[in-house]
Every structure is written in C-alpha cells, then in structure tokens.
C-alpha cells in the first residue's frame with residue numbers, strides 16, 4: 258500500500274500527542290518508522306534484480322548452501338555484536354550475491370542498520386568519475402556512504418584487476434571501516450588457493466587467476482583478517498533455473 262502524501266494521524270509531523278495520566282506526552286507516529294525504514298532501503302542501493310532475495314527464499318541444494326545459509330543467519334542474529342564480516346567465495350551463480358543482499362535486507366528490516374551495496378567495479382568507476390573536471394560529484398560524495406554505512410556489501414571483489422591506485426583506495430576504505438568496527442561483506446568468484454587443483458579448475462571459467470592475482474597480497478591478507486570465509490559450491494543456479502523453465 259502506498260503511503261498517503263501527508264499522514265492524517267500526525268499531519269506529517271511524525272509525532273502524536275497522547276494522554277498519560279492527565280498530561281500529554283509526544284510519541285512517534287507509525288508513519289515515521291515506515292518512512293525511516295523506506296529511506297534505509299532506498300539508501301542501501303540494492304539492485305532491482307536482487308530486491309526479492311531473502312534468507313527464507315534461498316534454497317539449499319548441497320551442504321555448502323546449508324552452511325552458508327546458517328552462517329548468514331547467525332551473522333544477522335548476532336549483529337552488531339560480531340567482530341568480523343563475511344567473504345563469500347564460490348563459482349558463478351551459486352548464490353553469493355543473493356545471500357549478501359539477503360543479509361543486508363534482513364539487517365535493515367530487523368535491526369534498522371544502515372547498509373550499502375556496491376558492485377566493486379561500479380565503486381571504482383564512480384570514484385574515478387569524480388576526478389574528471391566536469392563531474393558533479395566529489396570524491397567524498399561517493400565515499401561518504403561507503404565509509405559511514407554500518408554494513409557495506411562489496412560485490413564481485415576482484416572483478417576488476419587492481420592497479421596500485423585501486424589497491425590503495427580499497428585498502429583505505431576497508432581499513433577505515435575495520436578500525437571503526439563497521440562490517441564489510443565481500444563476494445568473489447576468484448578462488449583463494451593453489452592447493453586444490455579440482456577446486457581451481459571448477460573456478461577457471463574466469464581465466465585462471467586466483468584472488469591474490471586480482472587484488473594483491475596486502476589487500477587479500479587484510480580481508481582475511483576482517484572476514485569469516487564462506488565457501489560455496491554447486492551448479493550455476495541461473496542455468497538450472499533456465500533448464501527447469503524449459504521443462505514446463
């Protein structure tokens with residue numbers, strides 16, 4: 258149901274006066290909470306495609322899904338009492354972005370947490386865009402919400418190979434967040450290991466790089482320190498869904 262332009266209970270002030278034993282006390286009107294929640298969802302920048310993703314509609318098809326869902330639920334339940342964020346690692350279409358989005362939607366819904374979603378490449382592009390002379394945004398316009406949000410999702414870490422500048426900027430962002438006890442959730446489909454050949458092969462659709470090749474040793478080490486690793490595996494859900502729809 259859409260919100261009437263001006264709430265007829267409080268005439269848009271967000272406050273109601275209530276009798277309490279002969280005197281009047283001011284109480285927040287329900288429309289205030291609704292507006293607040295809506296503005297939190299708007300600020301979260303969740304892509305349309307993922308707005309329906311929730312923990313409840315994440316399907317468990319294998320043990321790694323079960324574990325990832327459990328860790329995600331635990332993260333929401335413990336928030337804000339945990340020390341580390343999450344790093345979802347796995348091949349294409351296993352549901353990494355789904356879970357990362359589901360976590361922040363749940364945090365907005367149940368904990369009123371200010372969350373922000375950014376695709377790694379978009380963030381870099383937006384920061385670089387502020388350096389052009391005709392840019393209407395300053396670097397701090399872009400970085401403000403990235404620094405301040407209580408939970409930041411940085412999706413597709415490593416999707417763009419880092420230059421020294423990118424590495425330095427991302428290091429600065431995540432370090433600042435870590436030092437201020439703000440959680441960051443990453444997703445990546447670059448494996449972190451050379452040891453497990455089979456696993457590496459299953460990831461190799463992206464040309465054989467691993468996470469260190471993409472983001473550098475220093476950034477990788479910092480991220481491991483500040484996140485719990487959630488390894489996911491399985492078939493590409495997009496492909497499965499397409500095949501299933503052909504069957505009907």
Ligand SMILES: Nc1ncnc2c1ncn2[C@@H]1O[C@H](COP(=O)(O)OP(=O)(O)OP(=O)(O)O)[C@@H](O)[C@H]1O
Nearest residue numbers: 314315316348349350351352353354355446494495
């Ligand atoms: N286990 C699941 N249950 C329900 N939906 C899923 C599941 N896994 C994936 N999906 C859906 O499949 C689509 C692709 O998933 P998602 O984008 O989360 O994959 P990803 O692991 O982030 O892939 P990529 O590495 O390509 O970014 C999304 O629409 C998502 O909602």
Ligand SMILES: [Mg+2]
Nearest residue numbers: 353354413444
């Ligand atoms: Mg993804």
Ligand SMILES: [Zn+2]
Nearest residue numbers: 264267286288
């Ligand atoms: Zn009202």
